[in-house]
Each structure stands twice: as C-alpha cells, then as structure tokens.
Amino acid sequence: MHQVVVPVRPRRNTELLLLxxxxxxxxxxxxxxxxxxxxEITPEYWVQGAVLxxxxxxxxxxxxxxxxxxxxxxxxxxxxxxxxxxxxxxxIDIAEGDNAASRQLIWxxxxxxxxxxxxxxxxxxxxxxRWPYLFLAISGLLLLLPLVPGLGMEINGxxxxxxxxxxxxxxxxxxxxxxxxxxxxYLSANRDLILLAGKRIGPITFxxxxxxxxxxxxxxxxxGVLVFQRDLGSAILFFGLFMAMIYLATSRTSWIxxxxxxVAVGGVIAVNTISHVGLRVDAWLNAFDPEVYNRGAGSYQIxxxxxxxxxxxxxxxxxxxxxxxxxxxxxxxMIIASFGEELxxxxxxxxxxxxxxxxxxxxxxxxxxxxxxxxxxxxxLAFTMALQCFVVIGGVTMVIxxxxxxxxxxxxxxxxxxxxxxxxxxxxMVSQSARRPVAVGPMxxxxxxxxxxxxxxxxxxxxxxxxxxxxxxxxx
Amino acid sequence: MNQAIRNTWVVxxxxxxxxxxxxxxxxxxxxxxxxxNDFNSRQLYQEFGSARGPILVDGAxxxxxxxxxxxxxxxxxxxxxxxxxGLTGFYSLTxxxxxxxxxxxxxxxxxxxxxxxxxxxxxxxxTPMEGAQVELTIDPQMQQVAYDAxxxxxTASAVITDPKTGDILAMASKPSFDTNLLAVHSGAxxxxxxxxxxxxxxxxxxxxxxxxxxxxxxxxxxxxDTVAMLESGQYQPDSVLExxxxxxxxxxxxxxxxxxxxxxxxxxxxxxxxxxxQSCNTPFATxxxxxxxxxxxxxxxxxxxxxxxxxPLTVSGSQFPEDMDDAELAQSALGQRxxxxxxxQMNMVAAAIANDGTLMKPQLIDSIRGSDLTLLxxxxxxxxxxxxxxxxxxxxxxxxxGVVDGGTAYRAKSDTVDIAAKTGTAQIxxxxxxxxxxxxxxxxxxxxxxxxxxxxxxxxxxxxxxLTSTKLKDIMEAVVTQ
Numbered sequence: 024m025h026q027v028v029v030p031v032r033p034r035r036n037t038e039l040l041l042l043x044x045x046x047x048x049x050x051x052x053x054x055x056x057x058x059x060x061x062x063e064i065t066p067e068y069w070v071q072g073a074v075l076x077x078x079x080x081x082x083x084x085x086x087x088x089x090x091x092x093x094x095x096x097x098x099x100x101x102x103x104x105x106x107x108x109x110x111x112x113x114x115i116d117i118a119e120g121d122n123a124a125s126r127q128l129i130w131x132x133x134x135x136x137x138x139x140x141x142x143x144x145x146x147x148x149x150x151x152x153r154w155p156y157l158f159l160a161i162s163g164l165l166l167l168l169p170l171v172p173g174l175g176m177e178i179n180g181x182x183x184x185x186x187x188x189x190x191x192x193x194x195x196x197x198x199x200x201x202x203x204x205x206x207x208x209y210l211s212a213n214r215d216l217i218l219l220a221g222k223r224i225g226p227i228t229f230x231x232x233x234x235x236x237x238x239x240x241x242x243x244x245x246x247g248v249l250v251f252q253r254d255l256g257s258a259i260l261f262f263g264l265f266m267a268m269i270y271l272a273t274s275r276t277s278w279i280x281x282x283x284x285x286v287a288v289g290g291v292i293a294v295n296t297i298s299h300v301g302l303r304v305d306a307w308l309n310a311f312d313p314e315v316y317n318r319g320a321g322s323y324q325i326x327x328x329x330x331x332x333x334x335x336x337x338x339x340x341x342x343x344x345x346x347x348x349x350x351x352x353x354x355x356x357m358i359i360a361s362f363g364e365e366l367x368x369x370x371x372x373x374x375x376x377x378x379x380x381x382x383x384x385x386x387x388x389x390x391x392x393x394x395x396x397x398x399x400x401x402x403x404l405a406f407t408m409a410l411q412c413f414v415v416i417g418g419v420t421m422v423i424x425x426x427x428x429x430x431x432x433x434x435x436x437x438x439x440x441x442x443x444x445x446x447x448x449x450x451x452m453v454s455q456s457a458r459r460p461v462a463v464g465p466m467x468x469x470x471x472x473x474x475x476x477x478x479x480x481x482x483x484x485x486x487x488x489x490x491x492x493x494x495x496x497x498x499x
Numbered sequence: 500m501n502q503a504i505r506n507t508w509v510v511x512x513x514x515x516x517x518x519x520x521x522x523x524x525x526x527x528x529x530x531x532x533x534x535x536n537d538f539n540s541r542q543l544y545q546e547f548g549s550a551r552g553p554i555l556v557d558g559a560x561x562x563x564x565x566x567x568x569x570x571x572x573x574x575x576x577x578x579x580x581x582x583x584x585g586l587t588g589f590y591s592l593t594x595x596x597x598x599x600x601x602x603x604x605x606x607x608x609x610x611x612x613x614x615x616x617x618x619x620x621x622x623x624x625x626t627p628m629e630g631a632q633v634e635l636t637i638d639p640q641m642q643q644v645a646y647d648a649x650x651x652x653x654t655a656s657a658v659i660t661d662p663k664t665g666d667i668l669a670m671a672s673k674p675s676f677d678t679n680l681l682a683v684h685s686g687a688x689x690x691x692x693x694x695x696x697x698x699x700x701x702x703x704x705x706x707x708x709x710x711x712x713x714x715x716x717x718x719x720x721x722x723x724d725t726v727a728m729l730e731s732g733q734y735q736p737d738s739v740l741e742x743x744x745x746x747x748x749x750x751x752x753x754x755x756x757x758x759x760x761x762x763x764x765x766x767x768x769x770x771x772x773x774x775x776x777q778s779c780n781t782p783f784a785t786x787x788x789x790x791x792x793x794x795x796x797x798x799x800x801x802x803x804x805x806x807x808x809x810x811p812l813t814v815s816g817s818q819f820p821e822d823m824d825d826a827e828l829a830q831s832a833l834g835q836r837x838x839x840x841x842x843x844q845m846n847m848v849a850a851a852i853a854n855d856g857t858l859m860k861p862q863l864i865d866s867i868r869g870s871d872l873t874l875l876x877x878x879x880x881x882x883x884x885x886x887x888x889x890x891x892x893x894x895x896x897x898x899x900x901g902v903v904d905g906g907t908a909y910r911a912k913s914d915t916v917d918i919a920a921k922t923g924t925a926q927i928x929x930x931x932x933x934x935x936x937x938x939x940x941x942x943x944x945x946x947x948x949x950x951x952x953x954x955x956x957x958x959x960x961x962x963x964x965x966l967t968s969t970k971l972k973d974i975m976e977a978v979v980t981q
Contacts, residue, residue, distance in 0.1 A: 372519055386504060389504050
C-alpha cells in the first residue's frame with residue numbers, strides 16, 4: 024500500500040461551480056420540455072427552478088459551515104439528477120394532466136431539508152455507531168408499519184405503503200438506510216469475532232452463530248416482511264445490502280458464493296411457487312408472446328417501455344418531443360424509459376454515467392475514511408444505490424425481470440427521495456471525515472478506540488502541517 | 500477492507516457496463532426491429548398525433564384534423580361525409596387509410612419532398628409542422644347535384660368532368676356512409692361501426708365506386724364501335740345498314756336480337772345515325788365482326804380501356820379482352836359478356852368526343868399548398884390520349900344529339916340545354932331481369948362544358964331507363980351555364 028500526502032483544500036468553490044452547472048441542466052431541462060411541447064413557460068417553471076436552486080445553495084452553505092472538507096462532487100451530481108427528475112415528471116404531467124411535479128418538488132424540499140438537518144445536528148457519522156440495535160429496532164418498526172391495519176395501504180398488489188393523511192409513504196425506503204446503519208455498526212464492532220472465532224467445515228470457515236445471529240435475524244425479518252408484502256424489488260435490495268456488508272467486513276468471497284447459491288435455490292423455488300414472481304419472470308422471458316403481452320400482469324408495460332427507448336434511438340426525440348406518457352408509470356417505475364426516449368442513448372448513457380460518478384465518489388469516501396464503521400456504511404450504501412440502479416434500469420431494459428423499484432433521485436415518489444437524500448447526508452459526513460486534515464501521529468487512532476480498525480501507521484506528519492492521509496490511495 | 504471496497508467497486512462497474520450494453524442494444528442495434536414490431540403503435544401515435552393537412556373543396560375543408568383531448572391530440576373530422584366518402588376515404592387507426600387519405604398521405608402528413616424545408620425548420624425550431632392542404636377539382640354544387648341524382652337504396656355512380664381540362668367536377672356514389680364512423684380512435688367503436696357498415700347492401704367502405712367498380716357498359720360501348728366504324732372509312736353516319744331482328748352467332752345456336760324488340764323491329768334497314776339513335780343491336784354486332792376484334796379493341800384502348808391509372812385515386816382498368824371468337828366479339832361489341840367498364844371510363848369516352856377527339860387526363864387534385872399557403876404543386880391540364888379525329892368527333896356529336904332527339908334518350912330532351920348522349924342497358928345474367936342502366940353524354944353539344952355519366956347498377960329495366968335520361972337532363976340543366 025502506497026501513500027499519497029497532499030495538502031488538502033476544501034474544494035467548496037469547485038462544488039459551487041458544479042452546483043450552478045447542475046442547476047442549469049435541471050432547470051434548463053424543465054424549460055426545454057415546455058418549449059418542446061410548445062407550451063407557455065408559466066411561473067410554475069420559475070418557481071420550481073428557484074426552489075431547487077435555493078435548497079441546493081442552502082445545502083452548499085451548510086456544507087461550508089459544517090463539513091467544509093466533504094466531497095465536492097456528490098451534491099452537484101445529486102442536484103442534477105433531482106432536477107432532471109422534476110423536469111421529466113413535469114413534462115409527463117403536462118401530457119397526462121397530472122400534478123406530480125409539484126408533489127415531487129415539495130418532497131425534494133422535505134428530503135433536502137431532512138438531509139441538511141441531519142448534517143447540522145449529527146456533525147459526525149460515527150455517533151450512529153453507538154446504538155446499532157436502536158437502528159435494528161427502527162428498521163423492524165418501519166418494515167412492519169404497512170402491515171398495521173388502518174395505517175397500511177395496498178397499491179398494485181404490494182402492501183408497502185402507509186397512509187399519512189396528506190399522502191402515502193413507503194417506510195421500507197427509509198428502513199434501507201437504518202438497516203445499513205445497523206449492519207455497519209454491528210459488523211464494525213464484531214468483525215474480528217466473526218472472522219476469527221469459527222468452525223472450519225471443508226474449505227469454508229463458518230462463524231459462530233452467536234456472532235452472526237443478530238445479522239441473520241435482522242435479514243430474515245426484513246426478507247420475511249418483504250415477501251409477505253410482495254415487494255420483490257426491495258427484497259433483492261435488502262439481500263444485496265446484506266451480502267455486500269458481509270463481504271466488505273470480512274472479504275470472504277466463499278460466504279458470498281454460498282449466499283448467492285442459496286439465493287439461486289430460493290429464487291427457483293419462488294418462481295415456481297409464488298404466482299406473482301412466476302408471472303414476472305414469464306413476462307421477462309416471453310415478453311413478445313402475444314398471450315403474455317395481452318395478459319393482465321403481463322409484459323405490456325415493459326414492452327411499451329422498450330418501444331419508448333427504441334423510438335428515442337441514438338439521440339432521442341428531444342425533451343417534449345416524444346410520447347413517454349404512452350408507457351404506464353412513465354414518471355416513476357419507467358422514468359428511465361422516458362429519459363431514454365427523449366434524450367436518446369446518448370442522454371441515458373450520460374445519466375447512467377452520473378450514477379457511476381456518484382457511486383464512485385461515495386466509494387472513494389469509504390476508501391478515504393479511517394473508521395471501519397464509516398467505510399462499511401459508505402461502501403454499503405454505495406453498493407445499495409448501484410444495485411438499485413441495476414435492478415430498476417436492468418428491469419426496464421430486460422436484463423432482469425422488472426420489479427417495482429424507483430430510480431434514485433429521479434423517479435416520482437417522496438419516500439425514495441427522502442431516503443436517498445438521507446444517504447447523501449450520511450456519505451457527505453463520511454467523506455468529510457475522509458478528507459478532513461487531521462494531525463496523525465503514532466499515538467492517535469483516528470478511528471477511535473474499539474473500532475477494530477487495523478490501519479497501518481499513516482506516515483510522518485506533525486500537527487503544525489496538516490496533511491491528509493489517504494490510506495486507500497487510488498481506486499482500483 | 501480497502502481491497503474489499505475496491506473489489507465491490509469493480510462489481511458495481513460491471514453492473515453499470517451491463518446497463519450501458521443493454522441500452523445500446525435496445526436504442527441503437529435493435530431499435531429498428533423494435534420500431535417495426537407488430538405491437539408497436541408509436542408510428543400510428545406519431546402520425547395520428549400530428550396536425551394532418553386538410554382536404555379542401557372550393558376552399559372549404561371536407562376532411563380536417565381538429566385538436567382532441569385523447570391520447571392522439573388530433574381527431575380527423577369529415578364534413579359532408581356522405582357526399583365525399585368515396586373521394587376522401589377514411590383515416591382510421593383500426594383500418595388504415597383509404598382513398599385520398601391514402602394516396603395523398605405524403606402531402607397530408609407533411610413527408611413529401613416539397614415539404615423537406617419545413618421538416619428541417621421543424622427539427623430546429625421544434626414547432627410542429629402541419630401537413631399540406633390538398634384542394635380538389637370538385638365543384639361542391641355539382642357534387643351535390645350529382646349525389647342527389649342517385650336514388651336511395653340503389654347502387655349507383657355519377658361522374659361529371661370538364662372535357663376541356665379533364666378536371667373531375669363531381670364524383671358521387673350510393674350507398675354512401677359517414678367516414679367519421681371509422682375515424683374514431685377507439686378500436687372497439689371503429690370495428691363495431693365497420694361491422695354495421697358492411698351489413699348495408701351494396702356498400703363497400705373501401706371502394707370508390709365510380710373509379711373502382713367494373714360493370715358491363717351495355718350499349719354505351721356502341722360509342723366505341725361507332726368510332727371504329729367511322730374511322731375505318733367503310734361507314735358514314737348516313738350509310739344504310741341491314742337491321743335483322745336477330746342473328747345467329749357464329750359456331751353456335753345462340754340468337755342475338757334487338758333489345759325488347761322495340762323500334763328497331765320496325766326497320767328492315769336504316770342509316771347508321773338512326774340505328775345509333777335507337778341502339779339496334781344486330782347491325783353493330785355484324786359490323787364488329789366485319790371490322791374484327793383488333794380494330795374494336797384498339798379504339799377501346801385509345802379511349803383508355805385495358806389500362807389502370809391514378810387520378811390519384813387508382814382507376815381500375817376497364818376491360819376489353821383479347822382472343823375472342825366471333826360470338827364473344829359480337830356480344831362484347833354490345834357492351835356485354837367480356838367487356839367491363841368503370842363509370843369514369845365511359846365518362847372519358849364522352850369527354851374525348853366532346854373535346855374534338857382529344858382525351859384529357861382526368862384530374863381530381865387541383866393544387867397542393869403548404870400549411871403557410873405556399874403553392875407546392877398545381878395540376879395542369881394534360882392530354883392523356885388522342886383517341887380520334889375532330890371530324891369523327893363532330894359526326895359522333897351529331898349522332899349523340901340524335902339519341903336525345905327522338906332516340907333512346909328522348910326523355911333527356913331539354914328546352915334549355917343542347918344535350919348529346921348515349922344510353923346503355925346491360926343484362927347482368929340469365930337468372931335476373933335486373934340490368935345496369937347507363938347514360939353518358941355531354942352538353943352543350945356545340946361547345947361542351949361538362950361530360951356527365953350516370954350508372955345505376957342492378958336495377959329493373961323500366962326504373963333504370965327512366966332514371967338515366969331524366970336525371971341526365973336534370974343535371975345538365977342544373978350545371979350548364981347559359
């Protein structure tokens with residue numbers, strides 16, 4: 024492991040510049056949609072642009088005050104994605120006579136407000152490490168809420184919503200974040216026990232049950248609840264989070280392979296025994312079969328999405344020039360097809376690249392931070408976000424069967440927006456700790472006592488000349 | 500642990516690579532296959548969702564696209580559809596496009612070469628372009644008169660043209676239907692309407708009867724025979740011909756007689772002009788066999804038989820077949836047996852005679868203008884064929900006046916308009932007494948303004964022959980300007 028020592032700059036001005044660029048893209052897309060549809064640019068467009076800009080600049084200001092060394096790329100990327108999402112939702116609103124963009128804007132304010140509050144109040148993500156079981160309890164509670172009679176709502180066959188009176192909310196989205204906090208907290212404290220105290224059977228060393236128990240119980244509860252609620256997409260996400268966390272903490276590939284093979288067995292059983300899972304897979308394998316196409320829960324939606332993507336072609340129809348409204352759930356589950364249609368392959372590839380950059384920056388923060396909890400949390404959340412993109416975009420593009428997941432930051436839906444902005448707040452805190460100059464001396468364990476962190480000594484440095492120690496070096 | 504993070508990142512990158520590969524396959528490699536998939540109705544949404552140009556008659560739209568509140572943004576609306584259904588055809592999501600909606604689609608949809616610049620402007624300005632407007636040669640008053648000349652419940656066609664230019668001034672048929680019924684966007688509604696329309700006797704929503712329905716022309720075909728006879732030099736209008744009551748067809752025992760045994764039965768012999776006016780069958784059958792089938796067919800082809808063409812509606816080729824024996828020829832010369840013609844074809848015969856032997860190409864389109872009213876195309880009168888000479892035409896005109904003046908079309912005699920015409924009655928088959936009743940002619944005889952053709956199909960003889968002459972007279976008196 025080599026070591027890079029560079030003078031650290033906060034790079035908040037870089038962030039401001041990129042943020043303005045991102046706002047131009049998001050607000051510009053909104054206006055272009057109106058021009059493309061030959062609609063008058065009503066004050067609504069300027070209100071949406073102004074609200075997004077104010078919230079983004081407020082977030083930027085809070086980072087200047089509270090986390091001036093936080094990664095400068097994450098916020099601009101996320102604001103761009105969020106702005107593009109509002110633009111597309113607004114554009115589809117006009118075609119369908121809906122008002123989803125205003126709701127999305129309100130949720131954006133709520134979500135960014137919550138993220139700002141989290142940053143302001145928490146200051147350091149490591150505080151969360153102290154009560155892993157609290158987050159386990161919150162996760163369980165959130166997952167069980169939709170099953171409470173009178174509170175839970177069933178929409179399109181999945182019982183994953185609760186009625187807040189003013190609107191519906193999907194608590195499972197937030198549970199994804201709290202569960203990640205629990206996994207990161209528990210694993211950072213117990214990884215040594217899990218790794219070292221175990222029994223060897225054949226080529227694989229199995230950990231003691233009492234070390235792994237809480238994890239398995241947490242996972243089983245969440246999976247059970249999700250199967251009960253018929254939410255296949257979230258089940259895949261939770262399993263992915265669980266596997267990624269175990270691997271990140273232990274580096275044991277054999278356990279991952281074992282887990283994946285168990286999933287394969289479980290998947291085959293699910294396809295053959297749970298009717299809605301079987302139908303989804305059938306709609307994926309035989310999408311163009313007329314019978315499957317015309318069936319109630321068949322492939323109509325996905326095939327319409329493919330037609331939308333194909334009609335966009337290489338360069339797209341331009342915002343406002345296509346007919347994304349033909350596809351069902353054009354502004355939520357299928358928003359990727361809407362973008363593909365109007366921005367073309369080039370535009371959709373650019374959006375995917377924004378996700379690549381975002382996930383890469385979060386992973387970079389995970390590499391850079393010195394505490395195991397922060398590493399696990401950031402890398403786990405990054406993987407979950409990437410997996411969510413893969414499941415939803417892969418579903419729309421027929422790489423895998425379509426499941427009801429939302430595209431992070433873009434799809435219409437408040438719960439997803441809130442959860443993902445909370446993730447942004449958490450990873451910004453991790454990146455702050457990764458990039459913040461610290462006085463590193465031989466006597467200081469920057470990760471704090473009891474973290475189990477095993478970083479090697481981080482080289483000569485004196486308190487008078489702050490440097491950043493970046494033990495991770497460059498990404499592979 | 501950092502190695503695990505890096506490995507995880509590699510897995511993430513692999514997942515995103517798969518996504519990029521997937522969208523490049525869908526959006527680039529397989530895009531055309533997906534666009535042409537049978538389930539893909541986006542092309543229709545695009546076509547039906549744009550402002551299609553109107554079809555105009557005398558500046559007023561008979562077909563236009565109006566904004567609608569459904570998925571398609573625009574709804575095709577037809578005005579006076581009963582009058583114009585055969586010409587406009589329909590523009591249906593369920594049944595496709597027919598008639599001018601089909602033939603002029605490139606202009607109406609704005610995809611013709613002439614609208615190329617507009618499309619470029621659209622590409623950069625984003626302002627959706629509108630299709631071109633197509634103005635027809637139809638005169639709305641004449642169209643109404645022609646339509647009204649056709650009784651309800653009868654399968655019938657009426658065509659009025661300008662012999663000097665070939666402009667089609669009216670082209671109507673019955674039974675007609677409301678094209679709006681098939682333009683509805685709801686597939687279920689459209690197919691229910693289609694089912695209902697197809698149950699109407701004689702109605703075929705896909706066919707423009709005057710240009711597509713082939714029927715035996717009966718004695719109107721004697722116009723062709725007579726032109727051939729006069730051109731041969733062996734006959735003159737005052738040539739005296741034998742008029743036997745019947746002849747035995749060669750190589751058979753079939754008797755061919757004069758129709759109904761009327762006035763022709765009182766002649767033993769008569770001039771060509773007289774037998775033309777009374778439409779005696781036997782002298783024409785004999786003359787056709789003497790002239791030979793090639794001569795008759797050449798004359799028929801000079802007038803447009805055996806040839807399909809576009810006006811731009813496709814006109815079915817009228818038929819005068821080859822390789823007939825003399826018996827077939829004798830019957831065919833009377834417009835029976837193997838001879839079949841469209842109403843427009845028999846109108847062209849009269850129009851060519853009216854225009855001194857020069858047949859102008861029938862035209863339905865007057866002009867095409869872009870949505871900004873710039874002229875894209877304007878139809879110029881065009882000589883289609885020169886079937887005969889001015890001299891023969893003059894002789895024919897005089898003989899056709901004789902048909903009205905005491906001949907078979909005596910009921911068409913008008914006090915105000917000098918009409919020249921030829922009637923025809925075609926027997927359909929041995930099983931029925933019903934006939935096709937024809938009349939084709941022009942007026943005024945000395946300076947023709949219009950050529951008019953009427954055909955009533957599958958009608959009883961008395962009704963048909965009464966209708967043809969009186970309705971021709973009504974039309975001529977209504978449309979010829981003094």
